[in-house]
Amino acid sequence: MRENEWVMNVNQELKNMGDSSSEMEQWKKRSIYRVPSCVTDLNKKAYKPQSVSFGPYHYGESNLESMEENKHRALLHFLKRYKKPFECYVDAVMEIVEDLKHAYTSLEQKWHLDTIGFTKMMILDGCFMLEILRVATSQDGDIDNPDDEVIDDYAPNDPVFSKHGKLYIMPYVKRDMLMLENQLPMLLLNTLVVDSKDGDPNQHDEELVNRMMQRFFFPYTRITKMGRCLHPLDVYRRGLLWENPHHKKKIVAKSYHRLVIEEGDEIVRSATELYEAGIRFKKSKTRSLKGIGFESGVLKLPPILVDDATESLYLNLIAFERLHVGAGNEVTSYIFFMDNIIDNAKDVSLLHSQGIIQNAIGSDKAVAKLFNSLSKDITLDPDSALDVVHKQVHNYCSKPWNEWRANLIHTYFRSPWAILSVLAAVLLFALTIVQTIYTVFPK
Structure with missing residues (x-):
C-alpha cells in the first residue's frame, strides 16, 4: 500500500514538473x-x-x-x-x-x-x-x-x-x-x-x-558601485576582488607578450625556492585578490593582512564559492596559489619583507600553518586566470639557466658555512693556478 502511494506521488510530481528554465529560477533564489x-x-x-x-x-x-x-x-x-x-x-x-x-x-x-x-x-x-x-x-x-x-x-x-x-x-x-x-x-x-x-x-x-x-x-x-548583491558576504567578496578598470586593461594588454604556456603538470615551488631560481616578489599596486601577475621574472602579489579573523573569513568565502553556482572561484584560487608558495616560516618572512604579508597574529610559522590549513580539500579551476600564472612561473623555473642557478644556490649557498666553503675553495683554486703559473714561467 505504501509502495503504491509512493509511486502515485512520484508520478504526480513528474506531471507537475516544469522545464529546465523553471528549475533555473528556483536555484537562482x-x-x-x-x-x-x-x-x-x-x-x-x-x-x-x-x-x-x-x-x-x-x-x-x-x-x-x-x-x-x-x-x-x-x-x-x-x-x-x-x-x-x-x-x-x-x-x-x-x-x-x-x-x-x-x-x-x-x-x-x-x-x-x-x-x-x-x-x-x-x-x-x-x-x-x-x-x-x-x-x-x-x-x-x-x-x-x-x-x-x-x-x-x-x-x-x-x-x-x-x-x-x-x-x-x-x-x-x-x-x-x-x-x-x-x-x-x-x-x-x-x-x-x-x-x-x-x-x-x-x-x-x-x-x-x-x-x-x-x-x-x-x-x-x-x-565603488557593486550592483545587485546577495548578502553582506557577497558585498565583502566583491570588494576583495574589485580592480581599477584602467589597471585591469594594462594587465590584459601585457598578457599577449608573456611566455608560451606548455602542457604538463605544473608544480609551483615555495616562495623561497622561487627566489633562489631568480624570481623576485613585488607588491601589486592593487589590493584586489585578482591582482596576481607574472612578467619578466617578477611575481606581483596583492598585500594581505593576516589577523585573528582571517581564517574564519576565508573559509566562509571559500564555502560560498563552493556552494553557490555562478559565484566564481577567485578567492579559492587565490588561497590555493598562496598555499603553493607558502610552505614554512621562511616563505612568510620573505613575503613579509616585500610588504605582501602583514602579519598581525605573531609568528611567521603561525601564518604558514594558517594558509596550509585553508587550502584543505580545495582544487584550482583549470580555467582560472591564476592557472595561467602557475604555468608561467613553472615555465620560467624550467628554463635551463634558471634551473641550473636554482640548483647551484640550493646546493652550495644554503647556509653561511656553505658559502664560506665555496669561497675558500675558489680562493684555493685561484692560488693553485697562480702557483702553477709561477712554476711554469719562473722569473
Missing part, C-alpha cells in the same frame, strides 16, 4: 547555505557565530541570546529616527517574505509554517544590522543619510552602540556578519531602507546599503 558537515568538521568554530545571530540558522542558540535585547532596542531607535509607522515595515517585509525564505537552503519547516515569526526575526535582525552599519560608519560623516536629525541618539554608555561598543563589540559582530550561515538577504536590507525614506520608492538609491557596508568592511579604501 538560493544564496544562503548551511555548510555541510564534511566541510565544517575541519574547523567547526569558523562557521558558527560567536556573538550574534542573523537569520534562521542559528536563531535561539543559547550563547547568542544575550544580543536579542539589543536587537529590540535597535528597532525602537530605528523607528523613532525615521518616524514611519511600524506597520509600514511589517507590510513591506510581508510582501517579500516568500522570497526571503527561498534565499535560505534547508530552511526548517517551522519557519515555513510560522510566517509571522519569520517576519519578526527578519525585521529585528535587519534593523539591528542597519543600525550597526550606520553607527559604525557615522564617525566618518554619514554622507548617505544627510536627513538624519540625530546621528548618535544612543546613550553614551550603551553596551553596543557607544564608543565603547564600537571598540569591543562591533569587531565581533563584523566577524559574525561574514559567516555564510549567518547572512541576511540584501533584498531585506534594501526594503527596510527604502521604507524608511520619504519620496518615490522607485527612485531610491540602490547602492546605499552597498556603500554603508563598504565603509564598514573597508574603511580606508575607495567606495
Whole structure:
C-alpha cells in the first residue's frame, strides 16, 4: 500500500514538473547555505557565530541570546529616527517574505509554517544590522543619510552602540556578519531602507546599503558601485576582488607578450625556492585578490593582512564559492596559489619583507600553518586566470639557466658555512693556478 502511494506521488510530481528554465529560477533564489558537515568538521568554530545571530540558522542558540535585547532596542531607535509607522515595515517585509525564505537552503519547516515569526526575526535582525552599519560608519560623516536629525541618539554608555561598543563589540559582530550561515538577504536590507525614506520608492538609491557596508568592511579604501548583491558576504567578496578598470586593461594588454604556456603538470615551488631560481616578489599596486601577475621574472602579489579573523573569513568565502553556482572561484584560487608558495616560516618572512604579508597574529610559522590549513580539500579551476600564472612561473623555473642557478644556490649557498666553503675553495683554486703559473714561467 505504501509502495503504491509512493509511486502515485512520484508520478504526480513528474506531471507537475516544469522545464529546465523553471528549475533555473528556483536555484537562482538560493544564496544562503548551511555548510555541510564534511566541510565544517575541519574547523567547526569558523562557521558558527560567536556573538550574534542573523537569520534562521542559528536563531535561539543559547550563547547568542544575550544580543536579542539589543536587537529590540535597535528597532525602537530605528523607528523613532525615521518616524514611519511600524506597520509600514511589517507590510513591506510581508510582501517579500516568500522570497526571503527561498534565499535560505534547508530552511526548517517551522519557519515555513510560522510566517509571522519569520517576519519578526527578519525585521529585528535587519534593523539591528542597519543600525550597526550606520553607527559604525557615522564617525566618518554619514554622507548617505544627510536627513538624519540625530546621528548618535544612543546613550553614551550603551553596551553596543557607544564608543565603547564600537571598540569591543562591533569587531565581533563584523566577524559574525561574514559567516555564510549567518547572512541576511540584501533584498531585506534594501526594503527596510527604502521604507524608511520619504519620496518615490522607485527612485531610491540602490547602492546605499552597498556603500554603508563598504565603509564598514573597508574603511580606508575607495567606495565603488557593486550592483545587485546577495548578502553582506557577497558585498565583502566583491570588494576583495574589485580592480581599477584602467589597471585591469594594462594587465590584459601585457598578457599577449608573456611566455608560451606548455602542457604538463605544473608544480609551483615555495616562495623561497622561487627566489633562489631568480624570481623576485613585488607588491601589486592593487589590493584586489585578482591582482596576481607574472612578467619578466617578477611575481606581483596583492598585500594581505593576516589577523585573528582571517581564517574564519576565508573559509566562509571559500564555502560560498563552493556552494553557490555562478559565484566564481577567485578567492579559492587565490588561497590555493598562496598555499603553493607558502610552505614554512621562511616563505612568510620573505613575503613579509616585500610588504605582501602583514602579519598581525605573531609568528611567521603561525601564518604558514594558517594558509596550509585553508587550502584543505580545495582544487584550482583549470580555467582560472591564476592557472595561467602557475604555468608561467613553472615555465620560467624550467628554463635551463634558471634551473641550473636554482640548483647551484640550493646546493652550495644554503647556509653561511656553505658559502664560506665555496669561497675558500675558489680562493684555493685561484692560488693553485697562480702557483702553477709561477712554476711554469719562473722569473
